[in-house]
Amino acid sequence: MYEANLSLKYGARRASRLLVLLLLPLVVASCATAPTTDQLETRVREVSQRRWTDLLAKRYEKLFDYLTAASKHGLTAQDYAKQMAALGFRDARIQSAKCTPEVCTVTVEVDVNQRVPRIGSVVHTVAFDERWAVNGGEFGLIRK
Numbered sequence: 001m002y003e004a005n006l007s008l009k010y011g012a013r014r015a016s017r018l019l020v021l022l023l024l025p026l027v028v029a030s031c032a033t034a035p036t037t038d039q040l041e042t043r044v045r046e047v048s049q050r051r052w053t054d055l056l057a058k059r060y061e062k063l064f065d066y067l068t069a070a071s072k073h074g075l076t077a078q079d080y081a082k083q084m085a086a087l088g089f090r091d092a093r094i095q096s097a098k099c100t101p102e103v104c105t106v107t108v109e110v111d112v113n114q115r116v117p118r119i120g121s122v123v124h125t126v127a128f129d130e131r132w133a134v135n136g137g138e139f140g141l142i143r144k
Contacts, residue, residue: 037099040099040104041097041098044099044104047066048097048132051063051066052108055089060085063084068141070142071143075143088114090110090113091110092108093110094106099134103134107127107130108127108128109125110127
């Protein structure tokens with residue numbers, strides 16, 4: 001009788017240890033997969049800067065990949081490339097980024113060429129906000 005109680009007592013300890021060992025990686029992984037707001041803001045600034053680098057280098061075929069699936073709906077990569085090529089951006093600077101767990105807003109300051117009759121080309125600096133959807137640690141540009 002005494003041996004049966006000892007076996008039951010130690011068997012329960014082993015089972016609880018095994019349960020802890022099995023659940024611990026899941027708990028740690030769930031904590032590690034939720035990036036902080038600062039991490040999201042740093043990463044979205046990097047992604048936005050890469051997009052602007054591609055745009056300014058006239059690598060228009062890559063720009064379509066930055067869009068969310070919903071933003072791509074009804075638009076071909078070729079059509080989007082033509083739209084981006086027509087805008088005449090000269091330079092871009094990321095000013096700031098603010099994130100929630102679902103959406104990031106990146107403020108960008110761009111220099112744009114504008115043709116003025118009888119004067120020629122004039123450069124204007126314009127600031128605007130990009131909205132990036134956050135999905136599983138990946139970012140997609142929301143086209144307006």
